[in-house]
């Protein structure tokens with residue numbers, strides 16, 4: 001079997017390699033075909049993978065492909081994990097909206113729209129050469145990308161995000177419950193999911209009662225977690241919000257904070273990357289490398305590899321993925337790409353029936369969905385008017401003039417990555 005990795009020079013690769021190692025027995029004999037546009041990073045990560053596989057006696061071979069098409073050729077799975085335009089483009093996604101008083105975020109809001117406009121053409125090109133392969137996609141915004149690939153190509157695609165795992169872990173800590181025995185029904189849209197049901201060892205917990213007793217913790221936010229705001233929000237809602245909910249329910253405060261902070265998340269990541277890659281490069285020359293876990297050190301890699309194994313081995317494993325709704329969430333149209341628990345096996349992901357979204361966030365989630373469909377259509381067609389409508393439909397924006405300013409600046413700034421708008 002062959003698994004192609006598009007974006008194999010990514011800083012997240014050490015985690016992916018660890019994920020492959022953790023399923024090495026199930027993947028014995030597999031070729032890992034690595035492609036990236038950054039030749040230096042590609043070389044480092046390929047060497048790291050080879051050394052780590054050899055050190056653990058894993059029967060996995062690594063091939064390196066500076067060109068995309070040979071990497072895809074004959075692959076059963078195409079794992080996509082790249083940022084079109086890199087972190088420099090992400091900086092623009094985060095800073096342009098902020099100049100106009102709107103949260104600058106790489107996946108939610110206008111920043112996410114700009115990223116979708118860059119990601120979708122690349123994914124559609126990959127889809128064209130995918131043949132029968134499954135595209136297992138991490139490239140953001142994963143739901144919009146998944147929707148565009150599903151509607152504008154014949155390729156088979158599954159959208160991933162490991163946020164549900166990290167968020168369940170955060171709630172386990174906040175509620176003082178053992179993470180490894182918890183299961184939450186996160187439903188909605190990627191980075192806009194909600195959980196009304198939480199089980200411990202399979203038994204339903206009384207979530208409203210748990211939340212009523214929850215004390216809002218002190219302390220500030222990290223790049224990934226904002227427990228104080230999450231707790232405050234959950235107590236108001238009576239169910240669990242995902243981490244990105246803060247951008248919707250604390251929008252104006254977050255704008256102030258982002259402005260006061262002075263640097264974007266992209267700039268912060270860019271600043272740490274040289275030391276990070278130096279560490280990984282040094283490890284890649286050792287016999288038994290132990291690369292840094294600073295990027296994608298959590299569940300990211302394992303989750304992706306587990307998904308591939310679930311399809312390949314027809315495991316019908318319950319995983320939270322982005323998939324065509326087909327009635328799983330009654331509050332969203334059947335064609336919507338939703339993020340829900342699904343059984344993942346040979347025929348892909350079969351979403352489990354989850355019922356309605358809680359009323360307090362139903363309208364919000366439906367509005368985000370309409371934005372996402374417009375965003376996918378704009379990204380696939382290069383229709384500026386659809387892109388403008390997408391921004392006007394987004395709950396962060398609404399104002400036509402603000403939408404126009406952000407879009408004009410965004411299209412100009414990202415010109416080189418937007419062939420469909422030329």
Ligand code: G6P
Nearest residue numbers: 107140161162163223224265269
């Ligand atoms: C979470 C999200 C991902 C996103 C990442 C960014 O994991 O689920 O979709 O790409 O955060 O993390 P970073 O460290 O680059 O800010």
Ligand code: MN
Nearest residue numbers: 160161162163
């Ligand atoms: Mn995500």
